[in-house]
Amino acid sequence: MFTKEEKEKAQYFKFSLHPLEELEYFLKPRFLSVIDQDTSLNNTKILQTMIPKQILLFWHDAIPSGEVQKSIDKIRQYNDGYQVILFNEQSAGEFIQRHYGQDLYRLYERRCVHPSMKSDLFRMCYLALNGGVYVDIDINCHHSLKEIFNTYSFDCFLFFSRGKPCCIDNDFIVCQPNNPIILASIEKIRENLTIERSFSSVWECTGPGAVSMAVLELLMQKILSDNEEKSPLGGLLLGCHDLAKRAYGHVEMEYKKTAAGNWRSFHFPRQLCQL
Numbered sequence: 264m265f266t267k268e269e270k271e272k273a274q275y276f277k278f279s280l281h282p283l284e285e286l287e288y289f290l291k292p293r294f295l296s297v298i299d300q301d302t303s304l305n306n307t308k309i310l311q312t313m314i315p316k317q318i319l320l321f322w323h324d325a326i327p328s329g330e331v332q333k334s335i336d337k338i339r340q341y342n343d344g345y346q347v348i349l350f351n352e353q354s355a356g357e358f359i360q361r362h363y364g365q366d367l368y369r370l371y372e373r374r375c376v377h378p379s380m381k382s383d384l385f386r387m388c389y390l391a392l393n394g395g396v397y398v399d400i401d402i403n404c405h406h407s408l409k410e411i412f413n414t415y416s417f418d419c420f421l422f423f424s425r426g427k428p429c430c431i432d433n434d435f436i437v438c439q440p441n442n443p444i445i446l447a448s449i450e451k452i453r454e455n456l457t458i459e460r461s462f463s464s465v466w467e468c469t470g471p472g473a474v475s476m477a478v479l480e481l482l483m484q485k486i487l488s489d490n491e492e493k494s495p496l497g498g499l500l501l502g503c504h505d506l507a508k509r510a511y512g513h514v515e516m517e518y519k520k521t522a523a524g525n526w527r528s529f530h531f532p533r534q535l536c537q538l
Contacts, residue, residue: 265486273486276479283467286475287429289482290501297423298415298502301509309413313439317346317395318408321385323378325351327400330516337404341510345396345408352378355385363388367453374456375469379526383433383469384456387449394440401519402511410509411502412437418498419444421474422507430471431478435507443495444478451477465526 265273272285279285290297318338322331327349339347350358360368367388375381386397396408412420420437421444424430438445451473455462462468478499485494507513518524 265489269486270489273483276483282479283428283430283472283475286431286479287425289479290423290425290429294482294486295478295496296417296500298500298506300503301505310416312413312416314412314437315393315395315440316344317348317393318342319386319389319395319397320347320349320400321351321355321382322349322400323352323381325353328516328518330514331400331518334400334402334404334514334516338398338402338408341404342407342409350385350389352381355381355389359385359388362392370453370456376532377465377526377529378524379465379529380469383465383473384449384452386433386436387445387452390436390438390440391442391445391449392440394438394442397436398511399434401514401516403514404511406510408435408510411435411506415500415502417500418442420500420502422504423501424471424504428466428472430466431475431501432471432504433474439498442498444481444499447477447481447495448474451480462531464531465529468531470526 272288276282276285289295320335320338327335335347335349356368356371359371367384371381371384375384389395390397398408417437418439419442422432422435424432433448436445452469455468455473464470464472466472478496481494481496485496488494516524521528
């Protein structure tokens, strides 16, 4: 049962001028399943999961650069038993058009104005249908990705980051097909790409900001209904980003030094809805 104060906070969440700043308050076991620190895996039982054994990757060009190909090769090397699937901008667009129709495809083509935005939308669309594992391509894999999650029970696993900004990340996703968190993230991205409002960055529009808002909105519904059993958040597990170290480290690749490769350097248009 949630308290009166918690229900009032949920009721007025939609009126918050800075809703993402509310996330820090809710990142605790009372509201969400959270792993706040990486603990030893010694004598930890390995669980059998229903997660499809496929790893999804995205690179905007049809032919990856040398450093990107090296990353792909290492992911394949350390993930025996997993099918590693690589999409590019064109093949990802074709996937969305085929499975989601012309309207979402048009948003992908016209309003996802940076490769990172296309990747943000596509990964959710693919995982919603097929499930599996998604990981950003700029990593140095040194163990199987399953080392991150195979001791936990969940339907959807995401990393979170504390600090400013506090967020639920989308750089590593593990889920079953037709997961409600992934479906809600697609709808939040769709809304952000069509609504008449300004966004400060790719991060806010289609990236972790959108995923964080999707989860927060589902959480507000859960608090207001006071029904734990029927909440789509029941299978969500959030892990601290330190867990990534079990399998990989981040690599600062050359493409990130350009605006075309790094969303942080990209001048985001103020009104996407006019494109």
